[in-house]
Amino acid sequence: MKVDLRINGANHSADIEPRKTLLDALRENFLLNGTHAGCEHGVCGACTVLVDGEPVRSCLMFAVQADGYEITTIEGLAPAPGELSVIQDAFCETHGLQCGYCTPGMILSAHALLQHTVTPTRDDIVEAISGNICRCTGYGQIIEAVEFAAARLRIANTPRPHHGGPHGRAEGKPIVEAK
Amino acid sequence: MKPAPFDYVRPDTLAEVCALLAGDEDARVIAGGQTLVPMLAMRLARPAKLIDILRLPELAGIREEAGRVIVGATTRQAKAERDPVIGASVPMLARVLPWVGHPPTRNRGTVGGSIANADPSAEIPLVAVTLGADILLATTDGPTSMPADDFFIGPMLTTIGQGECVSAIRFPVWPHQRIGVGFFEISARRSDFAFVAAAAQVALDDAGRCLEVALGVGGVGDRPLRLDVSSLVGTELDATSVAAAVNAAAGELDATSDLHASAAYRRRVASVLCIRALEQARVDASAKSRKGAR
Numbered sequence: 001m002k003v004d005l006r007i008n009g010a011n012h013s014a015d016i017e018p019r020k021t022l023l024d025a026l027r028e029n030f031l032l033n034g035t036h037a038g039c040e041h042g043v044c045g046a047c048t049v050l051v052d053g054e055p056v057r058s059c060l061m062f063a064v065q066a067d068g069y070e071i072t073t074i075e076g077l078a079p080a081p082g083e084l085s086v087i088q089d090a091f092c093e094t095h096g097l098q099c100g101y102c103t104p105g106m107i108l109s110a111h112a113l114l115q116h117t118v119t120p121t122r123d124d125i126v127e128a129i130s131g132n133i134c135r136c137t138g139y140g141q142i143i144e145a146v147e148f149a150a151a152r153l154r155i156a157n158t159p160r161p162h163h164g165g166p167h168g169r170a171e172g173k174p175i176v177e178a179k
Numbered sequence: 180m181k182p183a184p185f186d187y188v189r190p191d192t193l194a195e196v197c198a199l200l201a202g203d204e205d206a207r208v209i210a211g212g213q214t215l216v217p218m219l220a221m222r223l224a225r226p227a228k229l230i231d232i233l234r235l236p237e238l239a240g241i242r243e244e245a246g247r248v249i250v251g252a253t254t255r256q257a258k259a260e261r262d263p264v265i266g267a268s269v270p271m272l273a274r275v276l277p278w279v280g281h282p283p284t285r286n287r288g289t290v291g292g293s294i295a296n297a298d299p300s301a302e303i304p305l306v307a308v309t310l311g312a313d314i315l316l317a318t319t320d321g322p323t324s325m326p327a328d329d330f331f332i333g334p335m336l337t338t339i340g341q342g343e344c345v346s347a348i349r350f351p352v353w354p355h356q357r358i359g360v361g362f363f364e365i366s367a368r369r370s371d372f373a374f375v376a377a378a379a380q381v382a383l384d385d386a387g388r389c390l391e392v393a394l395g396v397g398g399v400g401d402r403p404l405r406l407d408v409s410s411l412v413g414t415e416l417d418a419t420s421v422a423a424a425v426n427a428a429a430g431e432l433d434a435t436s437d438l439h440a441s442a443a444y445r446r447r448v449a450s451v452l453c454i455r456a457l458e459q460a461r462v463d464a465s466a467k468s469r470k471g472a473r
Contacts, residue, residue, distance in 0.1 A: 045283065054284040
């Protein structure tokens with residue numbers, strides 16, 4: 001079946017069997033191997049990608065269902081080749097990863113959260129990454145990384161959408177000016 | 180590729196969906212796919228054809244009319260969770276949605292999908308049964324509806340027939356000013372399947388007496404159950420009355436025994452959670468202004 005996908009801002013086409021998940025299509029058809037295959041049945045969150053800016057599990061979606069959406073993978077976050085996004089950099093600085101298998105999913109979940117608020121509470125962060133399993137860190141440094149990234153984004157003075165979004169924070173906390 | 184091969188179709192109208200379903204008993208509807216795709220991956224389900232209804236405009240959206248809120252079947256759980264109409268008029272649904280899966284599964288998972296899947300421990304079917312919602316169905320003979328209590332007949336089992344598709348859920352809106360909700364569930368980890376869940380909604384008059392009450396439990400038996408605690412109407416929902424009503428209603432529940440919890444444990448926890456949910460609902464309602472809008 002011919003499928004047209006928009007991935008990281010670029011249009012792609014491929015002939016894909018209906019039973020192929022978006023995860024497998026990203027890795028095999030488009031060679032975007034940053035999206036990791038973990039459990040492949042919706043439990044671990046390693047395959048998380050953003051669909052229209054919101055985190056979803058790419059193993060629970062078929063590629064044929066994904067046309068017409070903006071799909072963002074971990075490869076789409078870096079501002080330029082060889083550079084890291086603020087959140088990626090924060091994960092490095094706070095040792096928010098060890099083996100790195102869960103990291104792309106964690107970072108994309110954190111990215112979606114910080115698109116909606118840069119003043120997340122610890123509970124907001126825990127909720128945002130609650131669908132992502134990490135077997136190395138014990139999560140403490142991952143939460144620290146997201147808090148650190150949020151703090152950096154607060155002082156970065158870059159405009160960010162803060163609409164409630166389909167997945168906006170329930171409390172609708174506004175983005176505050178840098179202290 | 181883990182699933183067995185299937186054909187994929189995405190019809191433009193609901194009538195086409197029903198015709199396709201009626202003509203092929205091996206066809207399955209897919210919407211958010213958050214339960215179906217794992218079943219396909221594990222080959223617990225091997226449909227010959229998947230009919231994708233997620234983008235049908237007829238099935239999307241949330242609207243309030245004639246004292247009821249109609250939630251389209253393909254409304255994403257994440258959208259419903261933050262919808263102002265649901266928050267104001269079906270507060271019990273708003274309360275339980277954060278307990279449904281995780282943020283990434285709620286971004287794809289739909290309200291109607293959870294209803295059609297009929298997991299006995301799922302929160303959305305529990306709310307539908309507790310509040311006495313109607314399940315709206317599209318069929319080859321046109322639209323029809325059925326009370327939620329008649330729709331769920333067992334674990335992952337509903338009365339839905341071949342050629343039929345859940346189109347929306349119609350929740351009643353209570354007319355009272357002071358409404359409160361309560362919800363508790365016990366599971367191994369947050370967002371895992373609930374061993375027991377209890378949901379309560381109460382309406383109070385200006386003096387704090389109960390005008391209307393609804394109480395339900397999920398995860399205990401093979402489907403969500405509404406419990407009759409109408410004896411609480413007219414009381415101030417004091418601890419003694421609540422305990423007596425709950426014990427009378429929940430004492431003899433037909434409970435499931437499995438690897439995770441015994442039937443006796445489920446019955447005991449159901450009573451405790453029912454009492455807590457009613458108390459939380461009473462406190463919630465008491466905090467509402469006596470005159471102002473909800």
